[in-house]
Amino acid sequence: MPLAVDIHEEQALARSLDRRLLARLLRYARPHWLPITVGIVLSLLVTVADLARPYLFKVAIDEHLVVAVRAAQGADAASAATLREHGAALWRLAAVLLGLSVASQALAYAMTFVMQRTGQSIVFRIRSELFRHVESRALAFFDRHPAGRLVTRLANDTETLSEMYTSVVVSLFRDLFVLVGVLVAMARLDGPLTLASLAWLLPVGVATWLFRTRARQAFRRVRVHLARVNAFLAENLNGMWLVKALSREVRQMQRFDEENGAYLRASMGELSVFATFRPAIDFLGNAAVAAVLWYGGVRVAGGQVEYGVLYAFLSYVRQMFQPIGDLAEKYNVLQAAMASSERIFQILDDRTAIPEPARPAPVPARARGHVELRGVWFAYHGQDWVLEDVSIEARPGETIGLVGATGAGKSSIVSLLSRLYDVQRGAVLLDGVDVRDVPTDWLRRQVGVVLQEPVLFSGTIAYNIGFGLRGDGQADGAASPDALDMERIRQAARQVGADAIIEALPGGYAHAISERGAGLSAGQRQLIALARAAALDPPVLVLDEATASVDSETEALVQQAIRSMAGQRTLIIVAHRLATVAHADRIVVLHRGQVREQGTHRELLARRGLYYTLWRLQSLEADDQAAPRYASRTAGSLATSRAAPASTMRPASST
Numbered sequence: 001m002p003l004a005v006d007i008h009e010e011q012a013l014a015r016s017l018d019r020r021l022l023a024r025l026l027r028y029a030r031p032h033w034l035p036i037t038v039g040i041v042l043s044l045l046v047t048v049a050d051l052a053r054p055y056l057f058k059v060a061i062d063e064h065l066v067v068a069v070r071a072a073q074g075a076d077a078a079s080a081a082t083l084r085e086h087g088a089a090l091w092r093l094a095a096v097l098l099g100l101s102v103a104s105q106a107l108a109y110a111m112t113f114v115m116q117r118t119g120q121s122i123v124f125r126i127r128s129e130l131f132r133h134v135e136s137r138a139l140a141f142f143d144r145h146p147a148g149r150l151v152t153r154l155a156n157d158t159e160t161l162s163e164m165y166t167s168v169v170v171s172l173f174r175d176l177f178v179l180v181g182v183l184v185a186m187a188r189l190d191g192p193l194t195l196a197s198l199a200w201l202l203p204v205g206v207a208t209w210l211f212r213t214r215a216r217q218a219f220r221r222v223r224v225h226l227a228r229v230n231a232f233l234a235e236n237l238n239g240m241w242l243v244k245a246l247s248r249e250v251r252q253m254q255r256f257d258e259e260n261g262a263y264l265r266a267s268m269g270e271l272s273v274f275a276t277f278r279p280a281i282d283f284l285g286n287a288a289v290a291a292v293l294w295y296g297g298v299r300v301a302g303g304q305v306e307y308g309v310l311y312a313f314l315s316y317v318r319q320m321f322q323p324i325g326d327l328a329e330k331y332n333v334l335q336a337a338m339a340s341s342e343r344i345f346q347i348l349d350d351r352t353a354i355p356e357p358a359r360p361a362p363v364p365a366r367a368r369g370h371v372e373l374r375g376v377w378f379a380y381h382g383q384d385w386v387l388e389d390v391s392i393e394a395r396p397g398e399t400i401g402l403v404g405a406t407g408a409g410k411s412s413i414v415s416l417l418s419r420l421y422d423v424q425r426g427a428v429l430l431d432g433v434d435v436r437d438v439p440t441d442w443l444r445r446q447v448g449v450v451l452q453e454p455v456l457f458s459g460t461i462a463y464n465i466g467f468g469l470r471g472d473g474q475a476d477g478a479a480s481p482d483a484l485d486m487e488r489i490r491q492a493a494r495q496v497g498a499d500a501i502i503e504a505l506p507g508g509y510a511h512a513i514s515e516r517g518a519g520l521s522a523g524q525r526q527l528i529a530l531a532r533a534a535a536l537d538p539p540v541l542v543l544d545e546a547t548a549s550v551d552s553e554t555e556a557l558v559q560q561a562i563r564s565m566a567g568q569r570t571l572i573i574v575a576h577r578l579a580t581v582a583h584a585d586r587i588v589v590l591h592r593g594q595v596r597e598q599g600t601h602r603e604l605l606a607r608r609g610l611y612y613t614l615w616r617l618q619s620l621e622a623d624d625q626a627a628p629r630y631a632s633r634t635a636g637s638l639a640t641s642r643a644a645p646a647s648t649m650r651p652a653s654s655t
């Protein structure tokens with residue numbers, strides 16, 4: 001993961017509350033309008049119950065307690081009757097208060113449940129949409145978004161959103177109702193005391209504004225430094241081999257300490273912003289209570305308001321400051337959610353896809369396997385041509401070898417054959433039909449690909465071999481292909497000579513392999529990948545450096561497996577090592593995105609061109625070393641070949 005890119009991304013994205021984003025997030029809530037309405041009504045009821053309590057206290061004090069106290073001072077029969085009457089009324093009020101409290105708790109539970117459930121459902125939908133979107137993108141999308149970043153989007157960022165929906169949105173309405181309700185209740189009780197209470201909202205506003213500005217900066221700093229730490233970790237863990245090989249452990253440790261220290265300082269900065277806000281608001285809240293107590297006391301003494309009103313005001317001021325004090329935490333969650341949603345939407349807005357044909361050409365169940373690249377020009381970016389006017393043909397049943405130095409464009413051709421990318425000029429044809437005119441899933445079933453680093457999933461060997469077969473779609477994605485598939489799996493393994501090796505593993509075909517096939521040798525992984533291709537039995541099979549990372553003994557097995565598959569299907573073999581493709585019906589020599597030579601092994605040797613030079617170099621290496629590999633010397637050899645006579649440089653179409 002490139003350090004600079006991630007930090008740049010964080011800097012660009014760690015921005016504050018954005019109305020546009022918020023509106024888009026709320027759009028996801030639209031289908032859930034019913035439970036949300038229920039939640040809002042419940043929160044309104046909870047607020048009414050909460051606001052009723054101080055008012056009931058006011059009634060108890062002013063209409064019963066004060067009168068009862070006065071009655072208690074008298075000694076006549078009327079006083080005793082009044083005392084009894086008010087005593088009974090106080091009992092009733094106490095019962096109502098208790099009932100209200102129970103109702104308020106029950107309603108609050110129902111409200112939290114409904115809103116949390118809705119929040120989780122919304123995030124569930126976003127996560128599903130994200131995965132479906134990612135899965136249906138073209139390969140170019142994955143060039144731009146590395147796997148690690150996508151995992152973070154799917155796991156962490158959606159989790160942050162979930163927190164926003166469940167903790168912020170849930171309490172948002174309640175807080176709003178409380179503030180409005182308190183205001184209305186206070187205004188109805190006493191105007192001057194209401195103004196005395198509201199005056200404190202001015203310093204609260206200033207404190208909140210200051211907090212917002214400082215919190216935004218602190219938040220941005222934390223995100224940037226966290227991104228640096230993450231990027232540093234990812235780079236170093238991926239490149240641990242190099243760190244150790246060059247004994248850079250101490251230096252890297254120091255660099256990590258620097259990054260980690262900067263992150264700690266940024267976090268402490270953020271902490272201090274948050275740690276000062278709550279006490280500041282609490283202080284202002286207490287000051288407001290004190291002011292109301294003093295001013296209310298003056299008004300009570302002057303006979304302008306009753307005791308109960310003052311008591312109710314003290315409660316309302318406390319209730320008013322409660323949501324304001326919680327603001328900091330909510331703001332933090334909201335900030336994180338904005339950053340996360342921006343990144344999620346960035347992924348959702350990247351719509352790079354391989355378009356399906358509007359009117360697909362009719363296709364047979366199985367192609368004949370006639371593959372052709374006709375005048376193909378291809379670039380991953382703009383005009384940086386990776387392939388220039390490349391023409392290659394493979395007739396059904398032929399074996400074609402593709403050779404050339406690193407970066408010559410061999411793997412790019414492999415990607416074009418199964419239409420993982422689209423060409424800019426020219427065409428890739430299967431059985432004479434442009435691959436852009438046939439359904440993509442049909443095309444991909446016709447063209448099997450085995451890569452140098454085979455892709456294996458966690459599961460059993462049988463599951464991995466039968467991955468493309470019917471049975472693999474079983475609900476749990478687990479390793480239990482049905483009997484029919486199992487027979488095909490065994491047959492495929494026998495065909496590529498992997499049967500004995502698989503049976504030797506504990507559990508045989510049921511042997512569980514961990515992620516990416518860790519625990520298996522490179523050769524074993526390669527044989528499983530070959531067996532998977534054999535099980536699917538595609539009319540075109542492409543092997544991209546399938547024997548490059550296996551030992552000589554396994555290579556012999558793999559070569560045998562490849563030979564067993566030749567003839568019955570079109571085989572395209574990409575290889576660095578020329579001996580691997582010497583038996584091919586035709587060998588295509590690529591150089592810098594162009595076809596330089598084409599012909600059989602004998603024809604190409606007789607030409608004394610680029611292929612001949614490479615062959616000689618590899619033969620020399622084979623003589624020199626036990627394990628002949630020419631890759632390390634390829635660049636040099638091709639530099640030499642660039643000075644070769646013009647006759648060897650003719651494009652493919654003319655050979």
Ligand SMILES: Nc1ncnc2c1ncn2[C@@H]1O[C@H](COP(=O)(O)OP(=O)(O)OP(=O)(O)O)[C@@H](O)[C@H]1O
Pocket residue numbers: 143380381386404405406407408409410411412413
């Ligand atoms: N996903 C990609 N995005 C951008 N450029 C790419 C991408 N993949 C390959 N390239 C570039 O395209 C050129 C051809 O690469 P390609 O992988 O096709 O060569 P190759 O002959 O298969 O090399 P190797 O033998 O090393 O696998 C190279 O210059 C490479 O940097």
